[in-house]
Amino acid sequence: MTPLVLSLRATPAQRLDLSPLVPNRLAGMKEGDIAAIELQTTRERVCVGDVFRLQMGDPAQIQFESGSERFDRIGCGMSSGEIRVEGDVGIQAGRLMTGGRLEIAGNAGPWAASGMKDGSIVIAGAAGDRLGGPLSGEMAGMRGGVVVVRGDAGTRAGDRLRRGTIIVEGKAGAHAGSRMIAGTLIVRGRAGPLPGYLMARGTLVLAGGCEALSPTFTECGVHEFVANALMAAFVKPHSPDLAALLRRPWRRLLGDMAVIGKGEILCPPA
């Protein structure tokens, strides 16, 4: 199957809203129709054909031959198919995804996977702040699916996470898992200060420990969790090395007692 390939003509003069370029919206469209889709975020009109050279193929597979931190909302609302970006992307990559797979070879800006419901996102570089988190006024962040960040994540990764799994293979910034409602956030590297800040429920795995724990988390001892084998089996296809780590004993802290205190932080035994 030949993918639909979009090659950047030149660095865009403004931020672009690439949310129309998802497989479910391009299905059945002709080249001219795709080229005429508007992408501007200012009053200056910019169409797909102005920014990209199009090489038609099956729109179930879309390939951006290069990236830009001005590529906003890429994969937003995607429900099926596959998008691959050979570079960086801007804000809200994969926001509100309900299916399919988004692969980003570079870095992603803030709010990647925001409100995502299903599907998978792989970010080979780093992710910005509020990975999976909600926008202002929204009650919950990510609600399903899997996000894998091979690099580091910014502050408040997994903010208001409701369901689904986020894997950060690098480090995480301050307040990882803040206000988590449920779901699972796994950070392989070291996390910044105050992870799990105001988390209600959910699982926050900090394989590399953290800079400072909130005093509102209570010590529950070191245990071997059968449930971690299930987590490891699920994580293995996405991050095999991390999956192996999950099977060891973990120190469990329950919190955040500043709210209902039914969340858990798993970190290495002291």
Next chain:
Amino acid sequence: MQHLIVNGIRVDDTFAEAFGMRATALTITADSAGWARQAAVTMTGFATSVIGCGCEASIDRELPANETPDGRPGVHVLLFAVSTSELQKQLQNRVGQCVLTSPGSACYAGLDGEEKLKLGNALRFFGDGWQVSKRYGDKRYWRVPVMDGEFVCEATTGLTKKAVGGGNIIIMGVSRQNTLAAAEAAVAGIQAVPDAIMPFPGGIARSGSKVGSKYKGASASTNDPYCPTLKGAVNSALGPDIASVLEIVIDGLTPEAVAAAMRAGMGAVLALGPQRGALRIGAGNYGGKLGPHHFHLKDLLP
């Protein structure tokens, strides 16, 4: 009765008459194969017949660690009942009292199916508010805190309405010892067949029953035509050479599983031969008017 003779053993030209049932399956794991087996044996105790136990249940097969969801040794257990509501009740009570309580145990769905029965969803309340739900992919689990750690239980398990209960072979021999040896061989053969169980003790029933009784309130009573000590007094099905009869009852997730199990059981009895084992193999039926599934012995000869 007309019969065939295979390896010196008479095989009646008859059939086992079996019924549609509701069934589900579980995978039970523990820290060792022994404790997984213990939980399963406890859970499937007093589950020989729907007549008096509410369900029929037994271990289908043991599972190596690499075939279970949590990578620990396990067993695959099947449960059969006559209605979905009864199956749900039996499942909930048995897992709650016998698996949840067993050291180190965990319990997972053992059957896929569009229709579901509540498993962890029914037992999670034991956690008294400390239970934790985890969803990985399309599977949801409950983690219930218990005194040795956590009881992990999948939220639901599958239900099939295409299961079959009441497949059987009747093994007849010259003595109790020979008949039991043949029945044990049949059980060993059937144990290798997946998706089928033998719910009676050790897989063998010595008290085959007929429908009805001379006494009010008894829905079943002893199968007197097959009782060797009544040969002269009743319309006996037994010849003068038969002194002992044992029955193997088989429940399967599909008709094919029951047929495969009957074939394996008959094959083992026939292979043992008449000198050390049975003289005759038959099957129980009700004239073919009650059960929709008819397993003819001559079609199942190995």
